[in-house]
Amino acid sequence: MKRLYIGLGAAFGVYAIVMIVYLLKGNLFGIPRDLVGTSADPHTFMTAQEIDKAESLSRIRSLAYFLSSPLQIGLILLLLGVAVRIRSLSEKLFKASFLQMVVFVLLFTLLMDVLFLPVDYFLFKIDLAYGISTETLAIFLGDHVKDFLLNAVGTIVMVWIFRLVLKWSPNRWWFWFWLLSVPLIVFVTFIQPVVLDPLYNDFRPLQDQELKAQILQLAADSHIPAKQVYEVNMSERTNAINAYVNGIGGNARIVLWDTTLKKLQPDEILTVMAHEMGHYVEKHIYIGLAYGIALSLVGLWLAFHAYRFFLRRWAHKWGIRGENDLAAxxxxxxxxxxxxxxxxxxxxxxxxxxxxxxxxxAMQLTGDGNAAIRAFQQIAKENLSPVTQPKLVHWFRGSHPEIMDRIMYFKQYDK
Structure with a gap:
């Protein structure tokens, strides 16, 4: 095992050096020459200082992303021996297997949370230093506690189901566990807007009645039976701009951050809201949910085989008893x-x-490419987001098209 740890440590060291050199050196954010001076060129709507800050912040965040997952993997491997001790402790404290499981999950989750707290705190301080975050330390720690509690409860439920299914069907648990997880995933998606989100922020109906009427008219034009638009007090946490739609069925909500209301013009906000309505009209929440559920089926099948192989190969070296052992x-x-x-x-x-x-x-609904361009220029400026990203970063972190590409798409509607 010592040789395994040394080998993994050396591999991580090489990987870290490669990523540091790749992400911290060179010009990673250049735009095509034919776009220089156009509305997609950040130099036309951001200062040189803002561009430098955006690129620097992106490098730091990307490096943290690419290093944190391997770090977590290495940390889990190092803690397998500790997991055996936590399992033994839980067995000493309680005879009931359910209570043993609760104690194990709580202690191991807490241990992982504490060990990764410095990384979260570092990113918190970085966002403060760059002017993106407005969080106080109290809000940061409060959110961290809420995250831990929600994660612990969710993990306890999933582990309890997993162990029951594993005991009942050792060779098909991956399928039955997936089948049972589907309604749980749908349920969480359903209650998130009305139960989970308000634990972190205060939501209220949009106060600007004129803007509200315009947004509801867009909704009516889209045949969306919306009677309310919400604003959320994100300014106590960030200076960034955003809006979103989440939830399913009657619990679906279209939400504007209060920072968006302060920093975008009404016509710019309408293009943003039209985008969010596009998600609703085209049922992207349902499509995304189905995609995630399908992906989880493949993932669980792969996890089943990898889990069994790992335990057969190395379980005895850590003192893990088998597949249903808490320490596994x-x-x-x-x-x-x-x-x-x-x-x-x-x-x-x-x-x-x-x-x-x-x-x-959004363009089919509003046809206002000029407002959309101005909106995304302001989003890039306020969020300190480079208009383009290096390919590797875009593949692994880019959940949205690059701002440069979005602006160029909107340009064909710029009249």
């Missing part, structure tokens, strides 16, 4: 982390298609 659960976490990282390009490629479709719908 971190291996599943490791596999999920690996597959989430590897599948990110596929997930983002799908997301970019959906986002472009919403842009198309």
């Amino acid at each position: 659960l971190p291996i599943l976490l490791l596999l999920v982390t690996v597959m989430s990282f590897i599948s990110a390009p596929a997930q983002n490629a799908f997301s970019r298609v959906i986002e472009h479709r919403a842009d198309v719908y």
Whole structure:
């Protein structure tokens, strides 16, 4: 095992050096020559200082992304021996297997959370330093506690179901677990706008009645039975601009950040809202949900085989008893982390298609390319977002088309 750890450490060291050199050196954000001086050129709507800050922040965030997943994988491997000790402790504390599982999940989740807190705090301080975040330390820590509690409850439920299914069907648990997880995923998506989101922010009906009437008219033109538009007080957390649609069925909500209301003009806001309505009209939430569920089926099948192979090959070296051992659960976490990282390009490629479709719908609904261009120029400026990204970053982190491409698409509607 010592040789394994040394080998993995060396591999991570080489990987880290390669990523540092790739992300921190050279011109990664250049635009095509034929776009220089156009509305897609950041020099036409951002200062040189803003462009430098945007590119620097992007490099830091991308480096953190590409290093954090391998770090988490390595950390889980290092903690497998600790997981065995936590399992033994839970067995000493309780005889009931359910309570043993609750104790194990809580302690291991807390351990991982504490060990990764410095990374989260570093990114929190970076966003503060660059003027993106307005969070206080109290809000940061409060959100962290909420994240931990929600994650712990969700993990306990999923682990409890997993262990029951594994015991009942050792060779087909991946399928039955997937089947049982589908209604849970749909349920969480359904309650998120009305139960989960308000735990973090205050939502209220849009106060600007004139803008509200314009947005509701767009909704009526789109045959959306909307009676309300919400604004959320994100200014206590960020200076960035955003809007979104989430939830399903009658719980679907179209939401504007209050920063968007302050920093965009009404016609720019209408193009943003038309984009969000495009998601609703074209049922992107349902399509995304179906895509995620299908991807999870493939992921669970792969996890089943990898989990069994890993345990047969190395379980005895850590003192893990078998597939249903609590101490084996971190291996599943490791596999999920690996597959989430590897599948990110596929997930983002799908997301970019959906986002472009919403842009198309926004232009069909408003036809106002000029307002859309101004909106995305302001989004790039306020969010410190480079208009283009290096390909590797775009594949792994780009859930939306590049701002440069979006502006050039809107330009054909700029009249």
